[in-house]
Amino acid sequence: MSQAGPLSDFVQWRPAPPLRPYVAWYSGYRQAGVEPARHRGLPSPYLTMIVTLDDPLVVAAHPDPKTPAGRYGTLVGGLHTAPAIITHDGRQSGVQLALSPLGARTLLGLPAGELANADLDGTDVLGRFAVRLQERLLAGDGWADRFATLDSLLLARLDRARAVRPEVAWAWRRLGATDGSVPVTELAREVGWSTRHLGQRFRDEIGLSPKVAARVVRFDRTRRVLLRRAANGEPLALADVATAGGYYDQAHLAREFREFAGCAPSRWLAEEFRNVQVMDSGDPEDFES
Numbered sequence: 001m002s003q004a005g006p007l008s009d010f011v012q013w014r015p016a017p018p019l020r021p022y023v024a025w026y027s028g029y030r031q032a033g034v035e036p037a038r039h040r041g042l043p044s045p046y047l048t049m050i051v052t053l054d055d056p057l058v059v060a061a062h063p064d065p066k067t068p069a070g071r072y073g074t075l076v077g078g079l080h081t082a083p084a085i086i087t088h089d090g091r092q093s094g095v096q097l098a099l100s101p102l103g104a105r106t107l108l109g110l111p112a113g114e115l116a117n118a119d120l121d122g123t124d125v126l127g128r129f130a131v132r133l134q135e136r137l138l139a140g141d142g143w144a145d146r147f148a149t150l151d152s153l154l155l156a157r158l159d160r161a162r163a164v165r166p167e168v169a170w171a172w173r174r175l176g177a178t179d180g181s182v183p184v185t186e187l188a189r190e191v192g193w194s195t196r197h198l199g200q201r202f203r204d205e206i207g208l209s210p211k212v213a214a215r216v217v218r219f220d221r222t223r224r225v226l227l228r229r230a231a232n233g234e235p236l237a238l239a240d241v242a243t244a245g246g247y248y249d250q251a252h253l254a255r256e257f258r259e260f261a262g263c264a265p266s267r268w269l270a271e272e273f274r275n276v277q278v279m280d281s282g283d284p285e286d287f288e289s
Helices: 101-108 122-126 128-138 143-157 166-177 184-191 195-206 210-231 238-244 250-261 265-272
Strands: 007-013 023-032 037-041 047-052 057-061 070-072 074-077 084-088 092-099 119-121
Touching: 007 143, 023 143, 037 265, 047 101, 047 128, 070 119, 074 122, 074 128, 092 101, 092 143, 101 166, 119 122, 122 128, 128 143, 166 184, 166 195, 166 210, 184 195, 184 210, 195 210, 210 238, 210 250, 210 265, 238 250, 250 265
Parallel strands: none
Antiparallel strands: 007 023, 023 092, 037 084, 047 074, 047 092, 057 070, 057 084, 074 119
């Protein structure tokens, strides 16, 4: 009698064009018969929404240490500055959405600031919609069908009338476009607000201060560069990556990694290299559709 080998399936997909200002990508993943593992969910410029397909998502440690470990059928997480620890016993499957903070109001119905540093059960945020979403994805026939279902359900929820104030949206997009390098004083000047007022409104809406958000944007960009180099077998050259990423030097990059990832860059790569996130390029042009 033959036995099936390990299964590891991962697909990224771009949402329908009307959703792209609010959702960067969908990721579908299914693994079975692989080694049990743990994964660090690192700070990034995207809110996390996960809908599981078979087994619950197991979060062993949340960015907020006061939140106890838990198991989730659906999960919605805000921007954060400490890693979440996710584990599986050799089997996991689901669909993950990379949601812009600018999409929180239009798709979730609340500002991303209310989700800062939090991981919540999807039903606490979305009510019955979270249950219906999981049921529809479970019934899907393959990834393309599931992604089309996501497009349909999210387009039905899209309410542009709940958009973020244009000054905050401008500041957020500028941070992304400059990899977090634009000074907060310059952002304030561009939107015509005081630095203090911009900081308060930005934090209320996005969940982080502009300065911390800039650090998260820079960190996310740099760790993706490291990931690509490791995946391509290129020398890591941490000192070069650090300066190219806007850090003073390698030591500065290492300190940022310890704060945001809880470990050094080399340890993170060693732990994560074979996990599903290795294939998470984050570049829309890499996606299948």
